[in-house]
Amino acid sequence: MTDMAWRRGCVDNIDLSANTEANELADLASDSVIVFDLTGNIRYWNPASETLYGWPAIGAVGRSIGDMSANTAVHITQWQSLMQEGAWEGHVDRRTLWGGRITASVRQTVRCSADGRPRDVVEYGRCAGKEPPLSSALDIDVHRLATASWEFDISGVRPLIEQIADLFSRGAMAELAQQPDWTDELLEGARIVDVNERAAHLVGAHVGRAGMIGQSASAFWPRVGRDVLAELIVAVATDHSRGIPRMRKLACDGVLRDPVVTAWRSEEGGRPDIVFVAVNGATDDDRSFWYLRASEERYRKLIHHLPTALLQVDASRMAPVFEKLKNTGVSDLNAYLDQHPELVEFMKNVVRITEANQRAVALFGGTAPADFITPVAFLFEASPQTPRRIMLARFEGKRNYTEIMKVRTFDGRLLDVQLSVTFPAPPERLDVTLFSLEDITERLRTERQLRQVETDFTHAARVSMLGEFATSIAHEINQPLSAIVTNGETSLRWLSRDNPNRAKVEQLTTRIVSSARHASDIVQRIRGMAAKHEPARVSLDLNDVIEEALLFVRHDIEAKSIHLSVRLASNLPVILADRVQLQQVIVNLLVNSIQAIAQGCRPVRKIDLATRVDGEGAVVFSIHDSGPGIPDENLDNIFDSFFTTKETGMGIGLAVCQSIILAHGGSIGASNCSDGGAQFRFSLPVPPKAD
Numbered sequence: 001m002t003d004m005a006w007r008r009g010c011v012d013n014i015d016l017s018a019n020t021e022a023n024e025l026a027d028l029a030s031d032s033v034i035v036f037d038l039t040g041n042i043r044y045w046n047p048a049s050e051t052l053y054g055w056p057a058i059g060a061v062g063r064s065i066g067d068m069s070a071n072t073a074v075h076i077t078q079w080q081s082l083m084q085e086g087a088w089e090g091h092v093d094r095r096t097l098w099g100g101r102i103t104a105s106v107r108q109t110v111r112c113s114a115d116g117r118p119r120d121v122v123e124y125g126r127c128a129g130k131e132p133p134l135s136s137a138l139d140i141d142v143h144r145l146a147t148a149s150w151e152f153d154i155s156g157v158r159p160l161i162e163q164i165a166d167l168f169s170r171g172a173m174a175e176l177a178q179q180p181d182w183t184d185e186l187l188e189g190a191r192i193v194d195v196n197e198r199a200a201h202l203v204g205a206h207v208g209r210a211g212m213i214g215q216s217a218s219a220f221w222p223r224v225g226r227d228v229l230a231e232l233i234v235a236v237a238t239d240h241s242r243g244i245p246r247m248r249k250l251a252c253d254g255v256l257r258d259p260v261v262t263a264w265r266s267e268e269g270g271r272p273d274i275v276f277v278a279v280n281g282a283t284d285d286d287r288s289f290w291y292l293r294a295s296e297e298r299y300r301k302l303i304h305h306l307p308t309a310l311l312q313v314d315a316s317r318m319a320p321v322f323e324k325l326k327n328t329g330v331s332d333l334n335a336y337l338d339q340h341p342e343l344v345e346f347m348k349n350v351v352r353i354t355e356a357n358q359r360a361v362a363l364f365g366g367t368a369p370a371d372f373i374t375p376v377a378f379l380f381e382a383s384p385q386t387p388r389r390i391m392l393a394r395f396e397g398k399r400n401y402t403e404i405m406k407v408r409t410f411d412g413r414l415l416d417v418q419l420s421v422t423f424p425a426p427p428e429r430l431d432v433t434l435f436s437l438e439d440i441t442e443r444l445r446t447e448r449q450l451r452q453v454e455t456d457f458t459h460a461a462r463v464s465m466l467g468e469f470a471t472s473i474a475h476e477i478n479q480p481l482s483a484i485v486t487n488g489e490t491s492l493r494w495l496s497r498d499n500p501n502r503a504k505v506e507q508l509t510t511r512i513v514s515s516a517r518h519a520s521d522i523v524q525r526i527r528g529m530a531a532k533h534e535p536a537r538v539s540l541d542l543n544d545v546i547e548e549a550l551l552f553v554r555h556d557i558e559a560k561s562i563h564l565s566v567r568l569a570s571n572l573p574v575i576l577a578d579r580v581q582l583q584q585v586i587v588n589l590l591v592n593s594i595q596a597i598a599q600g601c602r603p604v605r606k607i608d609l610a611t612r613v614d615g616e617g618a619v620v621f622s623i624h625d626s627g628p629g630i631p632d633e634n635l636d637n638i639f640d641s642f643f644t645t646k647e648t649g650m651g652i653g654l655a656v657c658q659s660i661i662l663a664h665g666g667s668i669g670a671s672n673c674s675d676g677g678a679q680f681r682f683s684l685p686v687p688p689k690a691d
C-alpha cells in the first residue's frame with residue numbers, strides 16, 4: 001500500500017477512503033472514529049475527529065497517536081493495557097491543533113483478522129467536558145463545523161519565502177512595498193500535494209481532489225484569504241520549531257462563517273517544505289454540512305450535465321484593477337486600452353477558469369475538466385479582440401455580454417461559438433463569472449450553404465428565363481442590327497458615286513456606331529443578367545430598372561396583343577439595390593401576368609405598371625393584369641417554393657421574388673382587384689440621406 005493510500009485512510013481489508021459503506025458511515029458519525037495500527041500510527045481519522053481535535057485527516061493520518069498525547073507516560077501505560085486486554089475505556093488527554101488540551105472519553109477495541117491475530121485498533125471518542133474547546137473558541141455550533149485541509153509543497157518558492165521572512169523580521173516595510181505581488185507569486189509557486197474532501201468540495205468544484213493535486217495554491221485558494229495564507233506560509237516555513245501551528249482569522253469568505261486558518265509544518269524531518277493548512281468554520285447555513293453538500297452536489301451535477309458548455313471563471317484579480325482605474329478617473333476604458341494594450345494581456349493571464357462541465361470538455365475535445373484549470377488566454381487565441389470587448393462590458397457594469405467568436409479546440413479544430421458571459425452580482429464577487437459556449441459551427445455552415453443554394457437557385461431561374469426570352473432578345477437586338485445594315489448599305493452607295501458625299505457618309509456612319517453601341521448595350525445587360533454574381537447594392541432609380549426589364553418581355557407582350565401601360569413617378573428617390581436581382585423580380589412578375597392573361601379568356605388584355613412613393617417614403621412598384629386573378633384559397637401559398645397551378649410551372653418564380661425583396665429590406669404582396677385580375681406590389685426602403 002502506498003504512502004498516499006495510507007494518508008487517505010486506507011485500512012487493511014476495510015478501505016476507509018474509497019466510497020465504501022464503512023467510509024461513509026464513519027464519515028457521518030458524530031463521534032470521533034480513529035483507526036490505529038498496532039503501534040499507534042493513525043490510519044483513519046473521521047471528520048468528527050477533525051472537529052474534536054482540530055487536526056485535519058491530512059495532517060493526522062500517518063502520525064502516531066502518542067505524539068498527540070498530552071502526557072506520554074500515561075499514554076504508554078494505557079496502550080500497553082489495551083494490547084493486553086483487547087479493549088480499553090476511559091479518559092485521554094490530547095493536544096489539539098491549537099496547542100491546547102482536550103480530555104476525551106474514548107473506547108478502544110483491538111480488531112483481529114480471520115486467523116485470530118490482532119490487526120488494528122478502532123477508537124470511538126467524544127469530548128469529556130461540556131463542549132470541545134474548539135467550538136467555544138470559535139463560538140460556533142460544533143455540528144456545523146467543517147474543516148477543509150490542505151497540504152502544500154513550497155519548495156519551488158523557498159527563496160522567495162526566505163526573502164520575505166527576512167523583510168518581515170527587519171521590519172523593512174518600504175522594501176516589502178516594492179514587491180506588491182509577492183503573495184500572488186508565492187501562492188502561484190506553492191503546489192497542492194493533497195486536500196481533503198471538504199476542501200475539494202468547498203473550492204475545488206467538480207475538478208475534485210484529483211484535479212486539484214499538483215496545481216498551484218492560487219488556482220483554488222479563495223481570493224479573500226490569499227494574503228492570510230501567504231503570510232502564514234512564510235511564518236511556519238521559516239519557523240525552526242516545526243510543528244507549532246499558527247492561526248489567523250479569515251474575513252468571511254461566503255462559504256464558511258467565521259473561518260479560522262491554521263498552518264503548521266510537517267513534523268517529519270525529511271519533508272521540510274511541506275506545509276499543512278486547515279480552515280475551520282461553520283457552514284453558513286442552518287442545514288448540516290452534509291445536507292448542504294448533498295444539495296450542492298445535486299446542483300453541481302445539474303450544471304455538469306447541462307447541454308451547454310459552461311466554464312466558471314474567477315475574475316477576482318481584475319476587481320482591484322478596475323477599481324483603481326475608476327479611482328484614477330478613467331471613464332473611457334476603450335480609449336485607455338488603446339494606450340495600454342498590455343492590460344488586455346494581463347487580464348487574459350490572471351483571469352482563470354476554475355470549473356468546466358462535461359459539455360465543455362466534449363466541445364474542446366478534452367479529457368477532463370481539469371484540462372481547463374488555466375488562465376483564460378487559450379480561449380481567445382482565435383478571437384484576440386474578444387477579451388477586450390468582455391472587459392469593456394464588465395467595466396460598464398453590464399450583467400451580460402454575448403458575441404459570436406471563434407475558438408481553437410484542444411485537438412486543433414476551429415469552431416464558431418456563441419459566447420455568453422454572465423457577470424456576477426454583486427460585482428465584487430468577480431470570482432463567479434460564467435462563460436457559456438454554444439457550438440454554432442454547423443448552424444453557420446448550414447446558413448452559408450442555404451445562401452449558396454439560394455444564389456444558385458436564383459441563377460438557375462434567371463438562366464432558364466433568358467432561354468424563354470430568346471425571341472424577345474433576338475427581336476431587341478435585331479432592331480439595331482437592321483439599322484446598321486441599312487445605314488451601312490446606304491453609305492456604301494454614297495461612297496460608290498463618282499462624287500462621294502462625305503457629309504452624308506459621316507452622318508450614316510455615326511448612326512451605325514450608335515446602333516452598334518445600342519446592340520452592345522443590350523448584350524451587356526443580358527450578360528449581366530446571366531452572370532452568376534454576389535448581390536451588389538448600388539444606388540439606382542427603380543424606373544430605369546423597369547425599362548431594362550421590359551427589354552426582355554416587350555416582344556412577347558406585343559406578340560400576344562397585350563396593351564401595356566407604364567406610369568412611372570417622376571423624381572423617384574434613389575434606392576440601394578442589386579440591379580440584376582430587381583430586373584429579375586420585375587421580369588418574373590411580368591411573365592406571370594402575360595401567362596395569366598393568355599390563360600384567361602377575358603376580352604380585355606392589359607398590364608398596368610406603376611411606381612410611386614408611399615406614405616412612409618418607400619418606393620413602391622405595382623403590376624396589375626387583366627388575367628383571371630388568384631383564387632382566394634391560393635393567396636397564402638403563391639410565394640411558397642414549388643407552389644404552382646400551371647402544368648409546366650416550376651413554382652419558384654414568386655419564391656425567388658420574395659427572397660430578393662426581403663433581402664433588400666422590403667416587402668412584397670399579392671391581391672385581387674375589384675375589376676378582376678391580380679395585382680402584385682413590392683416596396684423598397686429608401687436609404688437615409690447622408691448629410
Ligand code: ADP
Nearest residue numbers: 592596629638644645649650651652653654678
Ligand atoms: P410558376 O409560374 O412556375 O407557377 P410562380 O412562383 O411564379 O411559379 O407562381 C406561382 C403561382 O402563383 C402560379 O402557378 C399561379 O397560380 C399564381 N400566380 C402568379 N402570378 C399570377 C397572376 N399574375 N395571376 C394569377 N395567378 C398568378
